[in-house]
Amino acid sequence: MYGMKATNIRARVRAEMTEEIKRIARRHLATDGANLSLRAVARDLGVVSSAIYRYFASRDELLTALILDAYNSLGQAVEDREGAVARDDLTGRWMAVCDAVRDWALQRPHEYALIYGSPVPGYQAPQDTVAAATRAVTVLGTVIQDAAVARRVRHDPLETLPDKVAQDVRRAGSVIAPDVPDAVTARALSAWVTLFGLVSFELFGQLNRVVEHRDEFFAHQMRAQARFVGI
Amino acid sequence: MYGMKATNIRARVRAEMTEEIKRIARRHLATDGANLSLRAVARDLGVVSSAIYRYFASRDELLTALILDAYNSLGQAVEDREGAVARDDLTGRWMAVCDAVRDWALQRPHEYALIYGSPVPGYQAPQDTVAAATRAVTVLGTVIQDAAVARRVRHDPLETLPDKVAQDVRRAGSVIAPDVPDAVTARALSAWVTLFGLVSFELFGQLNRVVEHRDEFFAHQMRAQARFVGI
DNA sequence: CACAAGCAAGAGCAGTGCTCTCTGTTGTGA
DNA sequence: TCACAACAGAGAGCACTGCTCTTGCTTGTG
Numbered sequence: 001m002y003g004m005k006a007t008n009i010r011a012r013v014r015a016e017m018t019e020e021i022k023r024i025a026r027r028h029l030a031t032d033g034a035n036l037s038l039r040a041v042a043r044d045l046g047v048v049s050s051a052i053y054r055y056f057a058s059r060d061e062l063l064t065a066l067i068l069d070a071y072n073s074l075g076q077a078v079e080d081r082e083g084a085v086a087r088d089d090l091t092g093r094w095m096a097v098c099d100a101v102r103d104w105a106l107q108r109p110h111e112y113a114l115i116y117g118s119p120v121p122g123y124q125a126p127q128d129t130v131a132a133a134t135r136a137v138t139v140l141g142t143v144i145q146d147a148a149v150a151r152r153v154r155h156d157p158l159e160t161l162p163d164k165v166a167q168d169v170r171r172a173g174s175v176i177a178p179d180v181p182d183a184v185t186a187r188a189l190s191a192w193v194t195l196f197g198l199v200s201f202e203l204f205g206q207l208n209r210v211v212e213h214r215d216e217f218f219a220h221q222m223r224a225q226a227r228f229v230g231i
Numbered sequence: 232m233y234g235m236k237a238t239n240i241r242a243r244v245r246a247e248m249t250e251e252i253k254r255i256a257r258r259h260l261a262t263d264g265a266n267l268s269l270r271a272v273a274r275d276l277g278v279v280s281s282a283i284y285r286y287f288a289s290r291d292e293l294l295t296a297l298i299l300d301a302y303n304s305l306g307q308a309v310e311d312r313e314g315a316v317a318r319d320d321l322t323g324r325w326m327a328v329c330d331a332v333r334d335w336a337l338q339r340p341h342e343y344a345l346i347y348g349s350p351v352p353g354y355q356a357p358q359d360t361v362a363a364a365t366r367a368v369t370v371l372g373t374v375i376q377d378a379a380v381a382r383r384v385r386h387d388p389l390e391t392l393p394d395k396v397a398q399d400v401r402r403a404g405s406v407i408a409p410d411v412p413d414a415v416t417a418r419a420l421s422a423w424v425t426l427f428g429l430v431s432f433e434l435f436g437q438l439n440r441v442v443e444h445r446d447e448f449f450a451h452q453m454r455a456q457a458r459f460v461g462i
Numbered sequence: 463c464a465c466a467a468g469c470a471a472g473a474g475c476a477g478t479g480c481t482c483t484c485t486g487t488t489g490t491g492a
Numbered sequence: 493t494c495a496c497a498a499c500a501g502a503g504a505g506c507a508c509t510g511c512t513c514t515t516g517c518t519t520g521t522g
Contacts (some may be wrong), residue, residue, distance in 0.1 A: 050482090164444035
């Protein structure tokens, strides 16, 4: 703030341009899939292809930016939807998270594929994405944490985990869900995997000719997962 | 057979050539990822790029062939592994299926990505792949079918499914697992989704910095799924 | 054993990511 | 206020891609 002119035109224009490029790139992603063409984006922008390189050092860097945005967009969607449910309606909150993920994915299939599909060849996700990637799962973690604190999560206290599994599970839950029994956290992780597994199957065509009533099937399975976890 | 010469050299050479192209393509897939270059394959084959088009009408057609092979390879691996377990060891058979899928995927990550990752843009899977794609899941279906027939699958007979879900589930199970209660079939489908969800998460980097003991985590979760289904 | 069928080569088209050089503009620090 | 450094965009070019089409040559086969 200090030392930064109120009207830093250069920086502002640059940010707008960057945003515009990403917007057009997202549009191309939605129609042409993952093989995003820098030149096509440049054409749509009414600019020569080399000009794009003023803003993104490479196609990969542009993709990274889109991936980061996608994670944040998903995180935001999940937070918003879950936040609108009454705090003590634990099942409602659980289902809100699941529905938010699926709806977001159905609305932006190519952005979903970008972050949860096969990784772009030769591309290594930078550290930046990690924080954004955890936003969504954090919400689900909070739901079971609240459930545990309210003593509203059923579980067999005798159920134990193999040592190494317990280690991983404990570390994963320690920050967001410290009061949740390890066995329950393990089940929640499994449910999380099932959620994304199902969305991926639906989006990537693995449910074709098998499951026709997608909405009902998804709702049923996610309700079943809630019970499996103990909510 | 009739009308087909014992030594149909042309056809045989053609088949060998086709196989050789696929072999090289698979090798490229393993190193360079999904952006398979026809020209690079041609170079490795010691042939000019246009020659490839004698055998595959397009890059997509070559990819389709690789996808078909991948489904069959996975199916074979699952069948072999499950077939080696004693018929009455139901849990062993269940785990054999899960382990076979994961091991196959870890050994051929790019082929796995080809069939269970984001679909290649603009590419539509032809009908041929459907049959091959069901080989693996059929094996798991047989396990729960055998379990049901032997009355060794625990389940709450009062558990019901929403109508539309029951419809889909019944149709899915009617051929391979007709004696399995619908509710159990629904859980088995969920477990199937979890299996591939977990493998995808592991392969696509979603487990990084979360789960370190991959083998143990996977084994635990799949055992949990077996119990969830009732085996 | 003549020949049709099948094959690979080569040139070429339109597209790609990316680099480098050059010019024109414009915000900005002194 | 103003000179200038920093910056944006253009354009040419390189090596690559999938794919097509034409041209000859080889070879299995009726």
